[in-house]
Each structure stands twice: as C-alpha cells, then as structure tokens.
Amino acid sequence: MQLSRARRAGRRGARRYTTRDLAVLGVLLGIPILIDVVIIWGPTLASVALSFTDWDGITELEWVGADNYRSLVSSYPPFWPAVRNNLLWLLFLGLVATPFGLLLAVLIDRGVRFSRFYQSTLYMPVVLSLAIVGFIAQLVFSRDQGALNAILANQDHPVDWIGDPDLNIWVILLAAGWRHVGYVMILYLAGLKSVDPNLKEAAALDGAGERQTFLRVVFPVLRPVNVIVGVITVIEGLRAFDIVYAVNKGRNGLELLSVLVTDNIIGEASRIGFGSAIATVLLVVSLGFIVTYLVQEFRGEKRR
Template structure:
C-alpha cells in the first residue's frame, strides 16, 4: 500500500484541514458592474417598448374606433367596421395585397438567389474580391429613399439612362417606366433587388466563411461534385443564416414603402399596404381607424409566415 506524498511546502495533515475549510465565493459582478448590466438591458428594452410595442398596442386599439385625428373628444367606437370596410369596400386594398405578395415572391425567387450566387462567387478568393464586396454592398448603406431617387434618374422617360441605351430617349416610343401602371411595379422591384441582393450576399458570405472546409473535403471524397456538395452539405450547415434571410426577406417585402412612395406615393399600379397606411394616417382626410386597421392587417400578415417558418425550423432541430 502506497501513500501519496504530501504537497511540497505543506505540513503533514494540513491537506485534510484545508479541504475542510469553507471556500470563499467571489462575485463576478460588483455594484458598478450590476448597474452597467441593468442599464444595458433596460435602455434597449425601454426603447423597444416606446418605439415598437406601445405604438403597436395603440394602433390595435385605434383600429376599432372612428377618429379624424383632430380632437380626442371626436373618438367614437366602431367595432370591426374598419376591417369590414377594408375587406369589402376599399378598392385599393386587394391590389395592394397582391403587390405585396408579388414583392415577396420576387425577392424570394430572384433577389435572394442573386445574392447567394454573388456570395458563392466571391467566396472563391478571386482577385479583387474585397472591391467587389464593397461595390455590391454599397446599396445596402443607402436609404431606400435615395435608391428611389437614383433609379428615377435611371428610369426617367425623357432623360433616363435606360431609354438612352434603348435609343428611345426623347421620342414618342420612350417607355414611361414609372408612369405606366403595367410596368412600374417591375421597375420598382428591380430597384429593390439592387439593394436586397447586396444584403443577402454579405450574410451568406459570412456564413460560407464559417463553414468547416473538412466538410467539403469529405463530400468530395464521397464523389460529390461542387453543386451536390453545396446543396447537400454546405447549405444545410448554414441553417441559422437561412432562417435570418427568410425572416429578412418577408419583412422587407411586406414593409416595402420608400421606393413606391418616392415614385408616385403608392398609386397608379404601385399600391402597397404600407403606402395605404400612410395615405390614411397623414395629410388631409385622415381616417385614423382605417389606417390603423391596415397597419394591424400588415402586422398579422407579417407575423404569420415568420412564426410558421420559425416553429417548423426549431421543431426540426429539436
């Protein structure tokens, strides 16, 4: 039977005494750290509460009243009359809903794959990739209002670059890209794609840089080509990025407002629900109840696909 040698510099029998001494617990947070932590949590929460949740609750309440927005004494309960008016007697609503769904489809099937393709190309470590990233990401740093102004110059009927390239500038054959109700929605979608594709590119590029190279090597050893390796190995690994992009695409398509409003205030073929909300809440002839009801409808439409997608995704992961 062997006995463990006592620790150097420790008297015999001291080890057992030390093990029986109560250990002193040290707090990771002192008083100042607690204040900083509370401030970091409380301030964003307060901002979120004031700028998002309180206005949301107020909008829901106002959707059940009649009010012209002038005096609080003029508020009258309306029940679901505002919603009934929207669904049955408000002509712009259904075209606006169709345009929002078209916006979602276009961003999901055209703009997002373009951003993914750009990310794949720039992930190949080609020469000047940083410059290309900056070029494609520049529209993301611009406001949608400014993007609308830029594309107005591009689409202008008389002096626009597009009609100049087509050789129709200044002629009766010049296309009125923003004035023709059969064309302007597609012109606005291309302008929105210019920005959305750059945003998607950066997100996917960050996801591709985080993929373990050994996964691709293992897929290549199993005989998978580049396309099979990407769709069967790389893309599933980037599931968190996919979730973020799906949510962003839905939100961007449903809250689209700036471009169409800068073009023609969301009329003449560019009706969107967000534009209808502003038309009823701002300016002469305010109909606060109808505008609030439209905002609630837009909120519900936005939340339903996001909640369904996230619940299915997290259920698969569980």
C-alpha cells in the first residue's frame, strides 16, 4: 500500500513539459544565447580566424599563418611598450588603487563623521566615462594651461606632465585609479555591510584586535567580493582605451594594446588581419589572468 502511494506521488511529482512550456523556455534561453553568440563569441572567433590572414577589408583574404604574430613580436615597435603599459596598468590598479579602495571602505564602514558625504564624493568619478576622466586630466596636467602647474607656479619652466613619455603614463594611471578607487570602495562597502556582526564580537571576545579581526575574520568572509573585484580589476587593466585616446590618441608613451588594435583595424592602413592578431593576444592574456585568478579563488573556497 505504501509502495503504491509512493509510486503515485512520484508520478505526480514528475511534471511533463507541454509544447507551450518548451516554447517559452526556448525563447527565454535561446534569445539570450543567440545574442551572446552573435555579439560576443561570433566576432571573437572571427577575429581569431582573421589573425591568421592578410586582409584589408576590401581585397581577397590571403592566408598567412602565424606571420602576423611573428611580425608583431619582432618588427612592430609599439607592441612591447604597449604590453609594458598594460602590465603597469594592471599592477597599479591591483596593488595600489584596489587596496586603497578597500581602505576607504573600511574607514567609512566604521561610521566616521560625514561618511555619506565621503561616500558620494568618492563614488562620483565612477559615473564618469574614462574619456571624460581623460579630458579632466588634460585640464589638470596640461603643460601650459593646466591647474597643477598653475598651483606649483611653474610658469617659467612648466612640467610637461602629459607630453613627457617618462611621466605621462603615471599621470594617466593616477587619473584612471581615481575612478577605479570609487568603484572598488562601493563593492567592498556593500560586502562589509553584509558581514555578520556576531563574527566580530566573537573575535573580540577571543582577544583579537581590530587588525586581526579584519584579516582573519572579515576579509575571508569577503571572498565573493574579492573575486568580483579581482575580475573587474583585470578587465579594467587590460581593456583600457578611451582615457589615453582622449589625451593623445594613445601615442608618445601611452601605447596600449587596445589602441594598437584600433589603429590597425580602423586606421588608414586597414590591416585587419594584423589588428586581429593584436586583439587575439589581448584576449589570451585577459583569459589567462581571469581564469587563473578564478581557479585559485574557487580552490581556496573548496578548501574552506
């Protein structure tokens, strides 16, 4: 008797999808997947394929194999400076701007006076595009009419903050970091608000100080936020384009891989195959950083 009831309950629990249900599921899942394939993966795979060709967008495709990659690393002068600048960008955001954003989030979370004002002020740059940040950087760091040289009273011998290739990358990194700090601060602030206060109280009862409580209790709890911030930092560091293009079109010390892609594909040369090779290098580097970081984070999560 009980066995028959269990079988009937099992039959009732196993729902059969109608044609209408399958159609709705197909639309809800199929359309986003189709859009993702068409807009993201389609162009990505096409770019990888084009990187092995010599094509200007008009004449017939010519298969050249790995010649584009060989030329890229051996006879294309802007490539290695662009790689260096992208790595500097990534290191600066990861080791300077991101920890500073975390520090600001911790300070605001403690309830300092005027915390709402600080939070709004520090987040304000995030609503600006990097192109606008680049224009602001020009107003501040311009050689002849910049605010910084006016404050320093360097009218006779003004410092060319943007034109000097030994200085401009650091100046632009400060401008980009100014925007990145606010973004990181908001993410960590949201994570800190969700930390269970009982964990802090338990750590305090065990004799842990504020520093030990944060490093051994609070920060491990923020692991999901750390993953998000890490991925965002890598993406921001490797896809940077608009701020340097707004300043000097990504030249004279501000070369980036994204700028080289644009110059070769959209520029007068129209070297679509060569530009696609640079884009593929940028894709591989981006995926390498992101996948490695995520694997390490997930392994750490499983060990816990």
